[in-house]
Amino acid sequence: MFRNTILAILFLMLAGCEYFITEDEVILPGKRIPVLLHQQTINADPSLAEEKILLPAPVPNAEWPQSGGYPNHAMHHMMIGDTVTRIWSASVGSGADEDERFVGTPIVADGKVFALDVSTRLSAFTADTGKSLWSIDLVTEAEEDDDHIPGGVAYYKGRIYVTTGFGDVIAVDSTTGKEVWREYVRGPMRSAPTVRNGRVYALTIDSRLHALRADTGENIWTHSGVGEGASILGGGSPAVDEGIVIVPYASGELVALTAETGQMIWSDSLTSVRRTDTVSTLSHIRGNPIIDRGRVFAVSQGGIMASFDLKNGRRIWDRELGSIGNPWVAGDYIFMLTTDGEIASLSREDGRIFWVRGLPRFEDPEDREDPIVWTGPVLASDRLVVTGSHGEAWAISPYTGQLLGRIELPDSVSVPPVIAGGTIFFLADNADIVAYR
Numbered sequence: 001m002f003r004n005t006i007l008a009i010l011f012l013m014l015a016g017c018e019y020f021i022t023e024d025e026v027i028l029p030g031k032r033i034p035v036l037l038h039q040q041t042i043n044a045d046p047s048l049a050e051e052k053i054l055l056p057a058p059v060p061n062a063e064w065p066q067s068g069g070y071p072n073h074a075m076h077h078m079m080i081g082d083t084v085t086r087i088w089s090a091s092v093g094s095g096a097d098e099d100e101r102f103v104g105t106p107i108v109a110d111g112k113v114f115a116l117d118v119s120t121r122l123s124a125f126t127a128d129t130g131k132s133l134w135s136i137d138l139v140t141e142a143e144e145d146d147d148h149i150p151g152g153v154a155y156y157k158g159r160i161y162v163t164t165g166f167g168d169v170i171a172v173d174s175t176t177g178k179e180v181w182r183e184y185v186r187g188p189m190r191s192a193p194t195v196r197n198g199r200v201y202a203l204t205i206d207s208r209l210h211a212l213r214a215d216t217g218e219n220i221w222t223h224s225g226v227g228e229g230a231s232i233l234g235g236g237s238p239a240v241d242e243g244i245v246i247v248p249y250a251s252g253e254l255v256a257l258t259a260e261t262g263q264m265i266w267s268d269s270l271t272s273v274r275r276t277d278t279v280s281t282l283s284h285i286r287g288n289p290i291i292d293r294g295r296v297f298a299v300s301q302g303g304i305m306a307s308f309d310l311k312n313g314r315r316i317w318d319r320e321l322g323s324i325g326n327p328w329v330a331g332d333y334i335f336m337l338t339t340d341g342e343i344a345s346l347s348r349e350d351g352r353i354f355w356v357r358g359l360p361r362f363e364d365p366e367d368r369e370d371p372i373v374w375t376g377p378v379l380a381s382d383r384l385v386v387t388g389s390h391g392e393a394w395a396i397s398p399y400t401g402q403l404l405g406r407i408e409l410p411d412s413v414s415v416p417p418v419i420a421g422g423t424i425f426f427l428a429d430n431a432d433i434v435a436y437r
Contacts, residue, residue: 067192088130093117104152108420134177152192163189183217191235221262225249248285266313270300357401
């Protein structure tokens, strides 16, 4: 008993101490790589160092009718002028504060710009001059005293479709601003709807997707995903193409459904098991998934970026990358902002990284105060445009990652810019839309 007690004491002493390393002891050589993913930064693939990025030529786009551009969220390479200058600005209503935030971008269609303020007031302006056309408050008297986060807007065949934080999907005439129909779906929404082929797809924060008739608001079918107790503010909008709806749920679940009936085709999860910090354990797919040439691309906050076959869900490749923004596909390349404050160019084919550029993380880098949150990117005329919460927009080379220029905006920016008709539209947190052409 005495011997066993002594051995136990010695074992506990060793367990509570570090091993001593003498001067004569050799430390294993080599680079130390952190085990935990959130301690890592990404690096370019050395095998791609000599390979040049070749983008398709920019083409003009007259409209940006929905979140992410078109229903499949694949906008490729858009055209703007070689230099841009500010041409107009206008207020959309109430700006952001600690309780109410912008989560939806403006949209551009039929020569007009439509935007939702933080109080769910919908406004319309002429796209060329910024002249105010109409404005309508979509909050009912029973709802007006409650704080909420609005959803977003989409345009389809002369109507604006709005999702709200009160659980309403609303159709508004785009010419007059008159409400056409309103459908209560019993769940707050913090992402914009997607509209295609006469159907409105609205995703609630409790992981239910509703497919409604665009003409009447009638509910056609509903799909429920895996519930999530906590999520990040905002969310991705469903991507729709080739009769398939790709749904990004807050749980990190990515689901493919038939547009006709809502029947599940396949599902996968973008959840990483290697993240340990509190925020990164949220696997929320906040950025829009993309459908492009038979592939699906999606990224989660939890740290997984992946490519799938659209028809059968086969995972083609994945990378340990996290993001709360929208990835961007153009030609054979993907551009994205990571949760670690970096912008990167990836191969569409296999996910290898061409280049990485770190962006400023703090307005005061010495004291590490006032964190900067970046949004974007969007690609236009050989420039990746990103915006920051410090009130600046940056243009970055898609070929090298080098900074090409920057402009100051009237306030911080929480949502990506949109581009239509050669004009870039920024929605600042003070509720000003600023147009550059």
